[in-house]
């Protein structure tokens with residue numbers, strides 16, 4: 001189960017002080033989907049790992065609301081111009097938080113790999129929110145961003161390339177594009193650097209191409 005607690009945050013963009021719920025602990029994972037989406041018993045922790053300022057829409061992890069946050073004048077301007085006008089009056093959903101956090105990370109010039117992870121988490125939140133259309137939208141965006149990371153020099157560590165190549169295939173499969181998914185799954189073996197520890201990735205890619213499953217194990 002997931003334990004939450006109230007935390008006090010101050011927005012580094014607009015100075016707004018607000019309360020947010022954060023994860024204290026989480027365990028009892030009920031399993032892992034074949035896109036690595038882990039499930040907790042009861043409340044899912046994901047929406048509470050990202051916080052959104054209720055005034056300007058700036059979003060990120062708890063660390064992004066400390067003095068360590070990388071806040072430039074350009075970032076401030078983009079938050080005010082693009083996130084603030086879209087602020088809803090009610091509670092912000094997990095996928096909305098991750099979408100905003102992905103934009104902030106992109107504007108901060110963070111690695112495509114990092115932005116892709118946030119977009120993938122937005123898709124995972126959509127699964128719990130029961131929004132299939134938005135889930136596909138974020139899976140597509142995550143796949144493109146992981147692709148960008150794989151193409152950039154040093155964007156992905158050598159020993160992580162095979163598993164991310166598999167993940168892009170799995171994202172396209174879950175979007176419904178079996179042909180594109182197969183192209184990515186077929187590329188996995190050539191990205192493997194250690195056949196001993198990474199055989200499972202080759203096996204997973206073959207399985208998801210030929211006889212797909214929704215859960216590992």
Ligand SMILES: [Zn+2]
Nearest residue numbers: 011014053056
């Ligand atoms: Zn703010």
